[in-house]
Amino acid sequence: APPVKAAPAGEAPPTPGPIPTLDLKPGPEAKVLSTLANGFYDREALKRQASDSELDVDLCTLVHGFGMDTKKRNNIHYVGPGILLFAVGNITELLDLETMSQSYLPGLDGGGIGAVCVHPTRKHFVVAEKGTNPNVYVYEFPSLNLYRILRGGTERGYSAARFNREGTKLATVGMYPDFMLTVWNWEQEAIILRCKAFAQDIFDVSFSEFFEGKLTTCGQGHIRFWKMASTFTGLKLQGEIGKFGNEELSDIAGYVELPDGKVLSGTESGKLLLWDGGLIKVVLMKPGGKNCHDAMIETITLDLDNKKIVTSGLDGFVKAWDFTAVMNAEPDEDIPTTTIIPLEEVLIGTDVQIKGILFEENHYIIQDEAGFLKRVGYPGYATKNLVAHHAGPIAALGTSARAHFAVTVGHDGTVRLWDYVATRLVYTRKFNSGGTCLCMVPYGLDPEGRQFAVGFEDGVVRVLARCADEWKLYGAFKPHKGAVTVIAYAPDLSMLATASNDETMFFFDMTDEEKPYKPIGYLHVPNKVTALCWSADSSKLLVGCKDGQILEVDTPDPKFNSNKSYHMITDPRTYHFTRPKPPKPEKPKKEEGEDAEEGEFGDDPGGLPPLGDEKEESEEEEEEEDDEVDDNDIQ
Numbered sequence: 001a002p003p004v005k006a007a008p009a010g011e012a013p014p015t016p017g018p019i020p021t022l023d024l025k026p027g028p029e030a031k032v033l034s035t036l037a038n039g040f041y042d043r044e045a046l047k048r049q050a051s052d053s054e055l056d057v058d059l060c061t062l063v064h065g066f067g068m069d070t071k072k073r074n075n076i077h078y079v080g081p082g083i084l085l086f087a088v089g090n091i092t093e094l095l096d097l098e099t100m101s102q103s104y105l106p107g108l109d110g111g112g113i114g115a116v117c118v119h120p121t122r123k124h125f126v127v128a129e130k131g132t133n134p135n136v137y138v139y140e141f142p143s144l145n146l147y148r149i150l151r152g153g154t155e156r157g158y159s160a161a162r163f164n165r166e167g168t169k170l171a172t173v174g175m176y177p178d179f180m181l182t183v184w185n186w187e188q189e190a191i192i193l194r195c196k197a198f199a200q201d202i203f204d205v206s207f208s209e210f211f212e213g214k215l216t217t218c219g220q221g222h223i224r225f226w227k228m229a230s231t232f233t234g235l236k237l238q239g240e241i242g243k244f245g246n247e248e249l250s251d252i253a254g255y256v257e258l259p260d261g262k263v264l265s266g267t268e269s270g271k272l273l274l275w276d277g278g279l280i281k282v283v284l285m286k287p288g289g290k291n292c293h294d295a296m297i298e299t300i301t302l303d304l305d306n307k308k309i310v311t312s313g314l315d316g317f318v319k320a321w322d323f324t325a326v327m328n329a330e331p332d333e334d335i336p337t338t339t340i341i342p343l344e345e346v347l348i349g350t351d352v353q354i355k356g357i358l359f360e361e362n363h364y365i366i367q368d369e370a371g372f373l374k375r376v377g378y379p380g381y382a383t384k385n386l387v388a389h390h391a392g393p394i395a396a397l398g399t400s401a402r403a404h405f406a407v408t409v410g411h412d413g414t415v416r417l418w419d420y421v422a423t424r425l426v427y428t429r430k431f432n433s434g435g436t437c438l439c440m441v442p443y444g445l446d447p448e449g450r451q452f453a454v455g456f457e458d459g460v461v462r463v464l465a466r467c468a469d470e471w472k473l474y475g476a477f478k479p480h481k482g483a484v485t486v487i488a489y490a491p492d493l494s495m496l497a498t499a500s501n502d503e504t505m506f507f508f509d510m511t512d513e514e515k516p517y518k519p520i521g522y523l524h525v526p527n528k529v530t531a532l533c534w535s536a537d538s539s540k541l542l543v544g545c546k547d548g549q550i551l552e553v554d555t556p557d558p559k560f561n562s563n564k565s566y567h568m569i570t571d572p573r574t575y576h577f578t579r580p581k582p583p584k585p586e587k588p589k590k591e592e593g594e595d596a597e598e599g600e601f602g603d604d605p606g607g608l609p610p611l612g613d614e615k616e617e618s619e620e621e622e623e624e625e626d627d628e629v630d631d632n633d634i635q
Contacts, residue, residue, distance in 0.1 A: 041146040048110045062104050064423045065093060067389025068373065073203050073253060073298070074160060076356050076367050077118040079125050079141050084365065084373075087113035092127050097365075097375070097386060105144060109134040114158035114175065120167040126186075128172055130157030136172060138186055148189055153182040164207035171215060173202045181205065181217060181237065183228070195237040198222055203253050209302075210259050218252040223265055225278060240278040246336070247273065247280060254300040254311065258327050266297025270313060272321075272340075274329055282329045283337040292340070293317060299357050308343065310359070314369065316352035320344040346381055348374065371412060388425055390414060396438035402449040405466065409435030409454055415464060415471060429471040433458040439487035445510065453496070455484025461498055463517070475517055479506035485529055490538040495520075495555065497541060499529030505543065506566075509558045521560050521568040525551060543572070550575045 050056055068088045069075060079085040084095045090112045092105040107113050111131030118125045124147060128136045134157055136150035154174025161172045169192065174180040181197035184190065197205075200220040208214035213228035223242040228235060244250070248269070255265035263275040270293035272284035286292055295314035302309055307323040320343040329338050348354065348366060352374075356367035366374040371391035375384045390410035398407045404421040411434040417426040433456040441451035441463065450466040451474060459480035465472040482502030489496050489510070496508040496517065503525055509518040531544030543551040551572040560568060 038145075039147075040140070041149060043108070043146050046108050046146070046149075048108060057106070062091070062106075064420070065091065065102060065104070066418060066423075066425070067371075068093070068387065070355060070367055070369050070371055070373075070389075070391055073355065074115065074117070076358055076365060076373075077116060077125070078358060078360070078365075079118050079122055083142075085116060085118060085125055087116045087127070089113070092116060095387075100386075103144075105139070108137065111157060115161045115172070117161045117163060119163055120165065126161050126163075126170065128153075128158030128161045130175070132156070134158065136161065136170075136184075136186075148186055150184055150186060150189055152191070153184070153194070154178055154180050159202050160205045162204075162206045165209055169207065171205045171207060173197050173205045173217060175201070181215075181226070181239075183215075183237070193228060193235060193237045195239065197239070198224060203251075204255075206257075208257055208261075210257065211261060214257075214261075216255060216257060216263060218255055218265065220251050221249050223252045223255065223263070223275065225263065225275075242275055242278050243280075245280055247271075247283065251296070254297045254313075256300040256302045256309065258302070259304075260327060262327065264300060264309065264326060266293070266300060266311065266313065268296045270294055270297060270315065272297070272311070272326075274326065280336065282331045284326065284329060284340045285337050287339050287341065289337075292319065292321075292342075295353075298355055301357070301359060303359075312354040312357050312366075314353040314355075316348050316350060316354060318346045318348060318354070318357070318364075348376060348381075348383060371414075388428070390416070395435050396454075398438050398440045398452060400440070400449050400466075401443075407438060407440075407452050407466075409438045411435065411457075413456075415452075415454055417466060417471070427470055429464070431456060431462070433460065436483045437485060437487055439489065442489050442493055444493045445489070445516070453487045455487055455498065457483040459484060459500060459502070461487065477508075477517060477519070479508075479519070479522065480504060486532045488532040488534060488541075490534050490555070491536060492538040494538060494558070497532055497534075499525075499532055499543070501528040501546075503528060505529060505532075505553070507556050511558065519562070519566060520556055520558055521562050521566040523553070523556075523568045523570050523572075525572070548579075550577065 047057065065088065068086050075086045077085045079094065082097045084097055086093055090107040092113055094103040107129050109129040109131035111129060111134060113127060114130045115128040116126060122141065124138055124140055126136060126138055133155060136153060136158065137146060138148035139145065140147045153172050155178050157175040158172050159175045161170065163170055170184040170186040172182050179197050179199065179202060180194055182194040183192045185192050197217050198219060202217050202219035205215060205217045215226040217224045224239045226237055226239045229238050250267040250269065252265050252267065255263055257263050262281065265273050265275060267273060270291035272292045274281045274284060284292060293311065293313040293315050297311055297313040299312045300309065309321045309323050309326055310318065312318045321340060322343055325340055332338050351370055353369035354366055355369040358365040363375055363377045366376060368374055369391060371389050372385050373387035375386050390408065391412040393411045394408050395411055396409045404419060406418045406420050408416050408418065413431045413434050414428050415435060416428045419426050435454055436457055437455040439453045441453060443449055451463055453461060453463050455461050459482055460476060460478045461484055462476045463474040465474045479498050480500035480502050482500045484498055484500050486499040494511055496510055497505060499505045504522045505525060506522040507520040509520050510516050512518060525543060525545065527545035527547045527549060529543055530546050533542040539555050541553045541555065543553055551574055553570060553572045556568055
């Protein structure tokens with residue numbers, strides 16, 4: 001791509017003549033990057049090449065995806081009639097809500113998808129990625145052709161993106177470490193303005209619906225009001241931090257601008273704050289001094305046609321408030337609060353945690369942080385689960401060799417059975433503690449291959465049997481105080497070993513067919529256990545620890561006398577291995593004429609400081625030299 005002149009942080013590119021107005025004409029240095037003959041980029045040519053330690057990206061074909069990231073904000077968008085767009089991992093997924101068919105768009109930069117948003121015309125959508133100097137990709141819909149590439153907006157990843165009402169500008173905000181707010185002329189692939197937005201995570205960004213050149217950002221412990229101002233030195237972004245005053249500092253996720261320029265925002269506690277400039281004008285409360293919601297307010301939507309403001313939050317409620325009452329709210333005497341009564345309150349579910357919501361003519365789509373995508377019709381509010389999946393990380397996965405089933409364990413405490421041929425969730429069982437690990441019971445102990453041993457965060461191990469319509473609890477025991485990290489059966493089926501982050505291992509006797517899982521005893525290890533591996537003859541056990549230690553433990557005597565204590569005193573052998581020295585990445589050679597002047601776009605976009613300096617590089621080299629161990633040190 002040809003270099004384009006950059007501006008210092010917060011300033012526009014210098015242009016000759018008078019101070020520019022708020023138009024979208026790029027400066028004389030801004031150029032559209034070269035595209036293919038049909039006007040689109042070649043995605044295949046832009047694919048990141050797999051490193052030596054990675055499998056080829058074309059080795060497998062994605063057939064179906066179960067679930068989505070329900071904890072991610074601003075992650076559901078309608079991109080077409082009945083077509084939902086969202087990001088999950090390194091994939092942008094398009095879900096047809098009528099047929100439930102899926103289309104996939106893999107990420108190009110290799111670090112995952114940071115944010116997605118849709119153009120007001122729904123003819124384009126944006127995929128803002130994560131990685132090293134990631135790009136913003138603009139795709140055409142429904143062709144999914146790559147239309148534009150925006151470069152140099154952040155160092156490590158994007159957290160939010162939003163078009164203005166006309167669709168002529170795009171605003172993005174970066175993640176740690178730079179938290180850069182960038183306003184783009186996306187059609188010309190050019191930066192209009194850029195500025196550091198804040199020093200902590202930013203949840204959302206939006207343009208004003210009513211005033212040209214105004215924006216709002218919000219996030220961890222802040223809300224900030226921006227304007228694109230013409231100054232003597234050019235066009236600049238000027239931001240004003242919202243001052244909470246006597247109110248408790250709060251994260252802010254949901255907000256909306258009102259026609260008179262004031263901004264209504266939510267808080268973690270469920271209060272509504274009406275901002276005028278950078279100050280809180282009034283705190284809105286329900287009668288009796290109650291908060292408007294009982295948990296964090298995640299979304300606020302302005303419905304001018306019906307003169308309503310609609311809020312939703314992690315308490316599972318969707319509430320409508322009178323628009324005029326909110327806009328004209330004034331604080332009561334001597335206290336900065338006023339009372340407001342909701343026009344309507346709808347509880348979607350007692351266990352529902354609303355993270356995102358989309359309003360359509362006769363229904364709305366709810367992103368439930370508890371692991372569901374719901375369709376709520378109105379009037380009537382009939383609720384239907386479109387997608388059900390884990391809420392948060394999946395801790396472990398196992399498959400059956402006897403049937404087309406997969407089992408997953410999640411941090412949300414659920415154990416789920418999936419039919420991956422029919423691409424459906426068969427059933428779920430929820431427990432009080434989060435799941436951590438999973439091990440299929442060997443066929444020698446369970447010939448039908450129906451049983452799975454599952455570890456949990458509270459130190460409990462449960463053995464579950466796959467039945468026709470539910471998980472049946474076959475057995476449960478609590479060998480640890482901390483989270484169970486590994487479960488391993490001995491090859492000769494005589495023993496079961498479990499390990500935990502409480503730095504203990506427990507052994508069970510499996511020889512009694514009528515009463516298996518008989519406790520033998522436990523032993524202490526120097527660190528948290530992350531891996532176990534039995535020897536082929538079941539006489540020894542290799543133990544991998546979190547700090548890199550590898551121990552060898554002899555199989556305990558199943559007749560160990562545990563009348564006084566289950567604690568077994570052992571002397572495990574320790575192994576030290578030489579760690580391979582990672583190869584240094586080759587620095588790209590600059591071609592003739594490639595040297596850019598300071599402040600030009602290139603590998604160092606917008607004059608941002610480099611990702612590392614010589615001092616850090618030398619320190620890394622010293623650490624690598626210290627890590628080198630002679631082969632004779634292997635014991």
